[in-house]
Amino acid sequence: MARPTALTEAGPVEGVPCRDRTVTVFRGIPYAAPPVGDLRWRAPRPPTRWEGTRKADRFGPMCPQAPTGAAATGVDVPMSEDCLNLNVWTGSEYGTQRRPVLLWIYGGGFREGTGAHPRYDGENLARGGIVVVTFNYRLGAFGFLATPGLSEESGNGSSGNYGLLDCVAALRWVRDNIAHFGGDPDRVTIAGQSAGAGMVNFLAMSPLAKGLFHRAIAQSHARYARDPELRYLSTSYRLPADAERAGEQYMHEHGARSIRELRALHWYKLIDGHQPLDTSVETGGPAAPPLFRPVVDGRVIPAGYDTTYTKGLQNDVDYLTGNNLDESGAIPRSMVAALRTGRRTVRPGSPPVHVTLEQHVAAARRKFGPLAGDFLRLYPARTDDEAARASSRAARDNSRISTWLWGADWSHGATGSLHTYFWTHRATAAGGGPRIASHGSEIDYVFGNPAGSTVVWTEEDHEIARTLSSYWINFAATGDPNGAGLPRWPAFCADTGSVMEIGAAFAPVPVADPAHTDFWTRFFSTQQPW
Secondary structure (H helix, E strand, O other): OOOOEEEEOOEEEEOEEOOOOOEEEEEEEEOOOOOOHHHOOOOOOOOOOOOOOEEOOOOOOEOOOOOOOHHHOOOOOOEOOOOOEEEEEEEOOOOOOOEEEEEEEOOOOOOOOOOOOHHHOOHHHHHOOOEEEEEOOOOHHHHHOOOHHHHHHOOOOOOOOHHHHHHHHHHHHHHHHHHHHOEEEEEEEEEEEOHHHHHHHHHHHOHHHOOOOOEEEEEOOOOOOOOHHHHOOOOOOEOHHHHHHHHHHHHHHOOOOOHHHHHHOOHHHHOOOOOOEOOOOOOOOOOOOEOOOOEOOOOOOOOOHHHHHHOOOOOOOEEEEEEEOEOOOOOOHHHHHHHHHOOOOOOOOOOOOOOOHHHHHHHHHHHHHHHHHHHHHHOOOOOHHHHHHHHHHHHHHHHHHHHHHHHHHHHHOOOOOEEEEEEOOOEOEHHHOOOEOEOOOOHHHHHOOOOOOOEOOOHHHHHHHHHHHHHHHHHHHHOOOOOOOOOOOOOOOOOOOEEEEEOOOOEEEEOOOHHHHHHHHHHHHOOOOO
């Protein structure tokens, strides 16, 4: 029996049927030339043509990253610098259809991840009527190294955004090839979580991506330009001088005196087993962003958030974004005791968690300065347990209010639809672990993929997944998550001050009460815009 095939500009590819035979998957398709040798730290080039039909039955290698990276756990693919490949899930009638396309961008702090991870398997979403594409982009120093030498040789005076340029190359591949897989190049949605959401935000600000996508989904951390948390979460960026200075130091630490010598090193020698922090950024607390991350270089990312939104320079696309109940420093009560006794180290992009009265008060004084008294009156505590709860309430208010203010700014320069959410479902954990609506926990429900042995799904979980997947599919198709049989999700309106709760319930809820909203708005007004 003949295998399903599709044509790409580099040659035909042969996919394989999924478990559900109405869906076909094509794995490991090169979307760019291998970024090796002299192409390391250069913009991606078109893929090399191949002779005959290429078997697309296996995932391609993941990009170089620390071998202990959590995102790579359970993924049976090799690691190689030749990693710019993608995967496509499509309905079996792809030869005669034009379905909406969702291009998924993985998270992992710009230092780990792969489009081959099982939780991003697109079979269930493809069964729902869209074409799903996952892909790899360069990470760590390979994706975000900037030096004066690299900027000079680039021809445009900039460097450090190779991972972001990979995303643009994947979007161009989709534009030029996806029709052969049953996808509609005029209905492309980019979606991602954490650092993937950061990439979505940056692509929405990049003129190089203009016209290549029409909708955007940023799962966690679309933040107001004056929110200090913007500086260390997946939304953080660097300025060229800082990035080049750090790049020069990195080059010398690896025994190289020039980019030529650094390119001559085997890629394995450039993987830092530790997770380098950028401690030069003032974040209002101990949190710090990853050292290697995107750069506002004047070209790929012309300007920061505040300037972009004030001048209306963003790509005018439909947008869907939100945050989770137990992230950004907020935790369920069931985890408090363990966090008090466990040793914690600062990870890049990881928010601080305050579980004692001393931590709660000290953090308030450091972050809010003259407004610390107002903060502690709104989030009072007399005991460690009260402090843990107050700190989590503050983190949740911060994220909801920050995204609400971001939405108001975004809307000033955009005409597309905007929908915001707050994910609240705490999944049942295998082995009696704590239930938590953690950072990234919504991904499994969007894709409809129970997380194997990690989580035991009930019928309630399956129903939540069906609802969430339907919202995402509808949004990719029309720019509106609403559809028959689904709870109504109102479009964003700055005047109403509400956000759509999804997960534990499906209904609009207030962003915060007036007193708390006023406090955070006053605090943000004292901060430098990014």
